[in-house]
Amino acid sequence: MAIESDVLVIGGGLAGLTSALAAARAGADTRLVSYKQSTLRNASGLIDVLGYTSDGEGPLADPYAAIPDLPEEHPYRTVGVDTVRTAMSAFDDAVPSYRGGHTDRNALVPTHGGTVKPTARYPDSAADGLASDDRDVALVGLESMTDFDARRAAAHLEAAGVPFDVRGITVRFPGDLRPDAKVTRYAKLLDADEEVSVRGRRRPARAALAERVNPELRGEPRVGFPAILGDDEATAVREELSERLGAAVFEVPMGPPSLPGLRLEDRLFAALSEAGASIETGNPVTEFDGEDRIEQVYIEKNGAKIPNSAEQYVLATGGLVGKGVESDREGVYEPIFDCHVAHPEDRYDWFDTDVFGDHEFAGFGVRTDEQLRPLDAGGTVEFENLRAAGSVLGGYDFAAEKSGSGVSIATGYDAGTNAASES
Amino acid sequence: MPSTPHVVVIGGGSTGAGIARDLSMRGVEVTLLEQGNLTHGTTGRMHGLLHSGGRYAVADQASAEECIEENRVLRDIASHCVEMTGGLFVKRPEDSEEYFQEKLAGCRECGIPAEVISAEEARSMEPHLAADIEKAITVPDGAVDPFRLVVANAASAQEHGARIETHSTVTDLLVEDEEVVGVEVEHASGPGKRVHGTEGGREEIRADYVVNATGAWAGRIGEMAGVDIEVRPSKGVMTIMNVRQVDTVINRCKPKGDADIVVPHETTAILGTTDEEVDDPEDYPEEQWEVDMMIDTLKELVPMLEKARTIRSFWGVRPLYEPPDVGSEDPTDITRDYFLLDHAERDGLDGMTSIVGGKFTTYRMMGEEISDHVCEKFGIDADCRTDEVPLPGSEEFSVLRDYMDEFGLRSPIGRRSVERLGSRAEEVLDTDEPNPVVCGCEGVTRAEVQDAIEGAGSDLNAVRIRTRASMGNCQGGFCCHRLANELSREYDEVTTRAAWDELLQERWKGQRHALWGEQLSQAMLNYAMQAATQNRDSDPADGDDIEFAAFDGGREAPDPSADEAGVATDGGEDGH
Helix, strand or coil: CCEEEEEEEECCCHHHHHHHHHHHHCCCCEEEEECCCCHHHCCCCCECCCCCCCCCCCCCCCHHHHHHHCCCCCHHHHHCHHHHHHHHHHHHHHCCCEECCCCCCCEEEECCCCCEEEECEEEHHHHHHCCCCCCCEEEEEECCCCCCCHHHHHHHHHHCCCCCCEEEEEECCCCCCCCCCCHHHHHHHHHHCCEEEECCEEEEHHHHHHHHHHHHCCCCCEEEEECCCCCCCHHHHHHHHHHHHCCEEEEECCCCCCHHHHHHHHHHHHHHHHCCCEEEECCCEEEEEECCCEEEEEEEECCEEEEEEEEEEEECCCCCCCCCCEECCCCEECCCCCCCECCCCCHHHCCCCCCCCCCHHHHCCECECCCCCEECCCCCECCCCEEECHHHECCCCHHHHCCHHHHHHHHHHHHHHHHHHHC | CCCCCEEEEECCCHHHHHHHHHHHHCCCEEEEECCCCCCCCCHHHCCCEECCCHHHCCCCHHHHHHHHHHHHHHHHHCHHHEECCCEEEEECCCCCHHHHHHHHHHHHHCCCCCEEEEHHHHHHHCCCCCCCCCEEEEECCEEECHHHHHHHHHHHHHHCCCEEECCEEEEEEEEECCEEEEEEEEECCCCCCCCCCCCCEEEEEECCEEEECCHHHHHHHHHHCCCCCCEEEEEEEEEEECCCCCCCEEEECCCCCCCCEEEEECCEEEEECCCEECCECCECCCCHHHHHHHHHHHCCCCHHHHHCCEEEEEEEEEEEECCCCCCCCCHHHCCCCEEEEEHHHHHCCECEEEEEECCHHHHHHHHHHHHHHHHHHCCCCCCCCCCCCCCCCCCCHHHHHHHHHHCCCCCCHHHHHHHHHHHHHHHHHCCCCCCCEEECCCCEEHHHHHHHHHHHCCCHHHHHHHHCCCCCCCCCCCCHHHHHHHHCCCCCHHHHHHHHHHHHHHHHHHHHHHCCHHHHHHHHHHHHHHHHHCCCCCCHHHCCCCCHHHCECCCCCCCHHHHHCCCCCCCHHHHC
16 A cells, blocks of 8 residues: 555655745645755755846845746746745744844855855854944854854955954864864754863853953954854853843854755745644655556665655655755756756757856756746656646756845745645 | 085976976985976876876787786885786776787786786676676786875985975076086976965076976977977876775786776876877866766766766876887877987087876886986986885885874775875874864875975965865865865965865866766755855955944944834844
């Protein structure tokens, strides 16, 4: 007997989670299966909607105004600007710890690379770091953390023209962490407020960190740290530091492994459980039955193939990074259902010669009808009950546009809602 | 004749650096000029094979004998640059038995230790060899890091008083009365270490003698003084795999052919190569079929290569030369031997000799010969010592293992740092500061990066070749910004940003030839981290001014659109 549900979502990243949440909230019996660690841990945790147009114009102050002028094949054009707005509201509902929903306008958030980037939603922890806020900033770097150099970041922000003074200071994290400690180690230590040894005395970690930073401050009203300030207890960590430093405290989002991304993932999985969906992680979907319609898929688990069947399916397996789109020397393909992925025949047409040029590969993915159902090479719907969401979609370059999260949320929401209504 | 002649050596590859070291050790005043980084031309674009001579043992025995001699010298003087992997000449069923026997006999004639082993023995050494190979010949091939070797030669030259100028292009030769008396140089930045954004300038450098060691670029220098040097540049592709599929150098045992060697190199394996004459050493096609041929041909020896991940490909140009009267049609027929062209004898132009042809393994011998030549001209009676005096870093290799514990470096990172640094490990790693890993793929720590910055100026590509940082699996995706952070301890933000951009471009260049499968995923991840997360592609610091007030100022900043609606600023949806 197959495990049955109304809607089966394949993929546990932002698109899959959004899609399953939308389906479950619409009343469908929803099941989400995911295989690998989601790519949220690679992402900054910021929710970009659209920072630059496909032609590179920007940073855009209003992402929604630019959507109608995007190229026709862009997923935002498929779902339409109204759906983008509705989906973002649904996200705000599901994730109350995120800010930015009070306005249509993008925020400019400092990056760990040192410049600013436009984004539509940001975690609470980044709210006091916005670059359009004119309060002066002290950035705090940690001596052994190679990913973030506070002095360089501060100088870089000034070069970007931010409307405040910014200064970088570097401290040694208290205690005896080894120089290659992972960000999660710092976060756990601050979560638990473990005692650390400072010049022979035992001190709670949060207080000890504040004592290291305090003498370096010159009355700046806000202080930024790399995103290591706690995981489960992030708010408490930030509040305590803020009190001890007498300044607002914010986090600068970082690259992988990204705590804000991991926190967001936790929050969305919790919301999905609350909405009553069933969740299975750690095993891949490897095969399926069906021709015009998907009858069932098989999940490989300890060498056995477990059938799962549903009325409607959502493909949210990610793009090239998440392995929802794969390639070899001969071509590019979608590995589960073999949905058509358009790509130039010559492998040397897949990229531009400039590192940040117009890369064809960035747009690899499935093309769909107006209901997000993947199309074959001839433009016919591949399977009548399969929709695609997130980075598995082609036709847009999320990295250049800063649109990755927004497309995942908008198409995830749309696919999940429509799948629920047809199940 | 002046008591200490001043010799300008043009070309910062293995030959030029070797000559600079040799001459300066003999008391000559040397200036070495290189248009890019050290190793920028051909040296930095080789497959890292330390020849046993086996490859030339049938067709070019003079070269083979030189190779085995220098192979032994380099193991001794450059132990921290060499990994003695051993090599195999592998015979497949379709390869000629006659040639196999010729190879074996040839090796022995040239003094290259060579033994025949069975297919089973070969596969017990290298389990990924194809199941149907017949047998193999063992030879003492090895792997050598050309970057480390050239940097060590230049460092040694500097210790002996030489002046080393990188990013300094020779724009003209100064000729007076049929004699070369110096060079005109354009410095990309000021004289000394390269610093981005530092104003360069022209400099006239007078010299008592000029040595042209520019390899494939020799003709260009010759032209400046009206002499004709017919170098025949020949390109070859090399494809880098993400892991070492083999730990021994694997050669195909057949007469000359493309795609017949796999060299284990540090954490990678390098597949090579092709041999095709090109017109311009700086501008030639780099094509897909060449990469495909490496994989499709070499999988006959090592089948797992077909599905393996490649991280990038690069092309190098051999500076082949043959006397004009030989006239080989096919570049593979041109000798690998080197030639010393004294332009006084050859062209009636005093003051300059060019050295052309040859190969990396014999760089030291070439340096010795030309240094002898120069010394003879100036009546200097000093013996060559480059075959006995270890290079900086290779002095006391036996004590290296102890450093690991001493500096608290975790294996395998410690092992790798110490191997790269050789006997300099103590000097570099002995720091009171925390010493975190900057490049995780290659295990390069901050102390090594800082040491390299000290030697290389603000040039992150020069830091890269000294340390291998950003040369592993992720091709800099995770560490380019970290290297920029390290650089910013010494240099200002604008300089750092320029060097960072240059590194990103350089890392992208070779990856383009590996963009499918895992490496395409990696490229997309790198692109996402650098463009989406860091906004490095649309950095406002590089572009126009932003109107910050037009963007969301946060919860506490007034929101004009909200004000119009008469709603509290923190209202958002719920406020209505």
